[in-house]
Amino acid sequence: CPKCEAEVRYLEQQLRARSLAGKAVALAGISAASLAMLMPIGTEAKTQQECQAFMKGNIPAMTDTITVKGIVLSGDTLPDGGISKEPLIGATISNKRTALGAITNLDGHFGLPACVGDTLKVEYVGYEPQTIVVTEDMINVEITLAPSQALLGEMFLAGIMPYATLREKHYLDFNIIDEKGNPINPEYLDISIVKIDEDCEEYSDYLYHEFIDEQHPCRIYWDASSDLQDEDGNPLKEATLRIEADGYDDPIIIKVKYPKRNAKKTIKFKHKKK
Known part of the structure; x- marks a missing residue:
């Protein structure tokens, strides 16, 4: 729930702050296992790993946690010289620091938790991958992927051309x-x-x-x-x-x-x- 997520974010920030200050990372008896209980089952293991890393001082402080929201679009060139800007369904967005990821829905939209300064990688078959750095205002970001020229060349040599190229x-x-x-x-x-x-x-x-x-x-x-x-x-x-x-x-x-x-x-x- 939003309340639990907010509490976890607060606790994570406190852990990071104390780790940097060289203090013990126990907050009123709150342990890594307790934090994991507040998180969804799918991220329990990841949370324990991060908390252990915090205690060892291996992860830098990232206090500004946000949910990056946006849309991924195709960058195919149209016959009139314009850009297609069609939503890409099933594009993957991954956070390099946390290894968490998201997939775009039927409208090309996605949402992914990240900290300011994190690097996100956006990928889709047939298009060049793109990396972006998270900033505070990423609540409606538009990401346009360019067609992969290497893949187009390989498909041309094999006698196979993708639909997006042929239809133009x-x-x-x-x-x-x-x-x-x-x-x-x-x-x-x-x-x-x-x-x-x-x-x-x-x-x-x-x-x-x-x-x-x-x-x-x-x-x-x-x-x-x-x-x-x-x-x-x-x-x-x-x-x-x-x-x-x-x-x-x-x-x-x-x-x-x-x-x-x-x-x-x-x-x-x-x-x-x-």
Whole structure:
């Protein structure tokens, strides 16, 4: 609980202060084992080790304990030259002094107890690790990780390119509107690719599309979709797409060609007649 944590922090500070002053580290009979009882089970062993280190004078005084809070973002370069700034889920943040760590949640956020002056290491697969020094005002810190150039080079030589790199090259934007020229909410749209099976029967597979912003509400990354590739993994030269809009007339079927870099098409629907 917060009260217990506050008491532990106070006791730790007193232990450190007395250790530096060369005094005995017993505070009114409070021992390392007693401190461990106040801490969560997962950190009991760590607390005992730290208290023993305090008694030996091996750890310097770190009296300003805070909870570092923030978000970890991707630093991928977008086609327009901007930075993606997408939350990284599952990034790890570790405190080099205490060896305690945290993992970012679905929104890229994390929280980790640390002392002012501690060094935190932030890591995520495919990105360069980053170290930061804890300061008093780290309650809403933003950490952006740059893509690992070494890893990209290795994957390129192996003939494998990560999604974040591939999707920047060739994409198709759809401007889907109603009969009055008003944009249709992307949540009402369903896009699929039309294929022919071994029995020469037609079927369709859902095709992932991404909302970028109000100006680009429906984008398909051609290189990043396995449905838009042949058996050898090469991009299809053209594809037949089936586009549905909830609350509007029958689906629209169109043929689209592999964009040289990017392309844009306008699709117009009519509301269903009541």
